[in-house]
Amino acid sequence: MTVETGGVDQGRLFELLWGTPTAPRRGPRPTLTLAAIARAGIAIADTDGLDGLTMQRVAESLDVTKMALYRYVPGRAELVALMLETAVGEPPPPPAGADWRGQLDDWARQLFDRFRRHPWAQAATAGPRLPGPNELAWLERVVAALAGTGLTGGEQLDVAVLLVGHARNLAQHAAPDDAPGAGREAAFGVLIRGREERFPALDAALRDTDLEAPDAALDFGLARILDGIDALITTRSARRS
Amino acid sequence: MTVETGGVDQGRLFELLWGTPTAPRRGPRPTLTLAAIARAGIAIADTDGLDGLTMQRVAESLDVTKMALYRYVPGRAELVALMLETAVGEPPPPPAGADWRGQLDDWARQLFDRFRRHPWAQAATAGPRLPGPNELAWLERVVAALAGTGLTGGEQLDVAVLLVGHARNLAQHAAPDDAPGAGREAAFGVLIRGREERFPALDAALRDTDLEAPDAALDFGLARILDGIDALITTRSARRS
DNA sequence: TCTAAACTGTGTCCCTCGGATACAGAGTAC
DNA sequence: GTACTCTGTATCCGAGGGACACAGTTTAGA
Numbered sequence: 001m002t003v004e005t006g007g008v009d010q011g012r013l014f015e016l017l018w019g020t021p022t023a024p025r026r027g028p029r030p031t032l033t034l035a036a037i038a039r040a041g042i043a044i045a046d047t048d049g050l051d052g053l054t055m056q057r058v059a060e061s062l063d064v065t066k067m068a069l070y071r072y073v074p075g076r077a078e079l080v081a082l083m084l085e086t087a088v089g090e091p092p093p094p095p096a097g098a099d100w101r102g103q104l105d106d107w108a109r110q111l112f113d114r115f116r117r118h119p120w121a122q123a124a125t126a127g128p129r130l131p132g133p134n135e136l137a138w139l140e141r142v143v144a145a146l147a148g149t150g151l152t153g154g155e156q157l158d159v160a161v162l163l164v165g166h167a168r169n170l171a172q173h174a175a176p177d178d179a180p181g182a183g184r185e186a187a188f189g190v191l192i193r194g195r196e197e198r199f200p201a202l203d204a205a206l207r208d209t210d211l212e213a214p215d216a217a218l219d220f221g222l223a224r225i226l227d228g229i230d231a232l233i234t235t236r237s238a239r240r241s
Numbered sequence: 242m243t244v245e246t247g248g249v250d251q252g253r254l255f256e257l258l259w260g261t262p263t264a265p266r267r268g269p270r271p272t273l274t275l276a277a278i279a280r281a282g283i284a285i286a287d288t289d290g291l292d293g294l295t296m297q298r299v300a301e302s303l304d305v306t307k308m309a310l311y312r313y314v315p316g317r318a319e320l321v322a323l324m325l326e327t328a329v330g331e332p333p334p335p336p337a338g339a340d341w342r343g344q345l346d347d348w349a350r351q352l353f354d355r356f357r358r359h360p361w362a363q364a365a366t367a368g369p370r371l372p373g374p375n376e377l378a379w380l381e382r383v384v385a386a387l388a389g390t391g392l393t394g395g396e397q398l399d400v401a402v403l404l405v406g407h408a409r410n411l412a413q414h415a416a417p418d419d420a421p422g423a424g425r426e427a428a429f430g431v432l433i434r435g436r437e438e439r440f441p442a443l444d445a446a447l448r449d450t451d452l453e454a455p456d457a458a459l460d461f462g463l464a465r466i467l468d469g470i471d472a473l474i475t476t477r478s479a480r481r482s
Numbered sequence: 483t484c485t486a487a488a489c490t491g492t493g494t495c496c497c498t499c500g501g502a503t504a505c506a507g508a509g510t511a512c
Numbered sequence: 513g514t515a516c517t518c519t520g521t522a523t524c525c526g527a528g529g530g531a532c533a534c535a536g537t538t539t540a541g542a
Contacts, residue, residue, distance in 0.1 A: 018432070027489025028537040049368075054528060067530085068491050076529065119368065126364035127290075127413060128428075136432060136440055144442035153449025157425060158461040165410030165462075166403065172368060173402060184398060187369075191259070191377060199377055201385035208394025220399040221406075227472050228465030268518025269508040295499060308501085309520050317500065 008081075010130065012074040017085055017132040030071070032062060037072055038086040041079055045120040050080065053120075080124050085132035087118045091141045100233075101226050103145040108163045108222055111138065112215075115171030122172050138164075149233050150240065159229060166225060170218045184209060249322075251371065253315040258326055258373040271312070273303060278313055279327040282320055286361040291321065294361075321365050326373035328359045332382045341474075342467050344386040349404045349463055352379065353456075356412030363413050379405075390474050391481065403466060411459045425450060
């Protein structure tokens, strides 16, 4: 009996993400590597999204048959998980000499950048899933940055969840390459026009919005979140002394 | 020429979400309604996820043929959009006599609740998409609550984005029904065990985590966000006077 | 050196699912 | 009553994920 969730074999997925790659002792040399397969899949998904990602296309871009991929990857779902783990990659080193706030600010922006470069990652991270080593390494950085701030372990993890959510969420709203017509006016203006009495506050807000910098929403949210965390740390350390 | 994005006809989707339902003048009476179809789809997706949602199953649960659905809905993608719009529903009335903070706090929890009841909504809201009337109505509430706080229109929308992201993100982490074994220890503990030297801070944080309340992460993030917004409003109004 | 085992990539097959199309019946305007 | 319009259905197709058996390749062991 194997443990399955939504067609994904958890055991094989764990082996794929966490297992140590071991070369086979006998038989023909493998012509592919997990890394190469993941890269090929990422390239396809980056241009055509997850819908455009088929085993056939990945195989073609590697000059093998579709079924050859199944020697390396249990199935499509697991391939996407592997692509995700590869796409986020290892977390960047924390900026030298930065306090917790500087570290978290940099961290969130870096993560945002990875998500923006791979729009499909947004969809791929929906729902509960098994995190890979790289993903945990990113988490580790947040918690490490918060050590010594007086926050409990649970709160440190809560901060991580909060920041991940913000970075990922804003990568969705941001156009991949600052494409024209991706602004709020283009998104909402058309819908509200002619329905001002139904959405008066939205209408007013849209009129009050000047052309924002591309990542203004990221900056704004990040600043609010870090301000809130700062307030908590300050209050608590003041109370303790 | 029709404008398409990822196989979704934007024009027909707009008509589906925003058009006024008009009864046909001739021919047999329709046996179905958009609302009934959406409900049937939601029921299926609630139990088996978006992967379990097939046109066949939706049709079966309504006692019609698969192809009958296409008289009402352009395709599967548009059905999901309609389901989403139906599942979020109309926003609740703001709590009487609450200030902006009380309103936003309640708003975020209500939205969180909707997302938690429909786990598939997380995946359905990934990527840019056309919002429906209900979705805009939710946004309207946030912006309305912030009118008069001194925030610019753009900032008010930034707040909305921030809150939506948090509510949606945490619905993902929260188990639908407080299922056992859904805690952090179950999720991360197994992965870290034996790799403590690789994730020292995470290991320490997990040990420092006592059993949290089910929605502790939601509360924590929400409190930080609202604190941060409060700080901004306070500082700015102080500077203005 | 020879043989058996292990492993790889391939060809073929099947099933599921989304969707196009043609058609028969139902209901209405004239 | 007749022509037109709209509905649900039956049939068909192609794409895509994946199972399976097989042939070829490399190595361990006799």
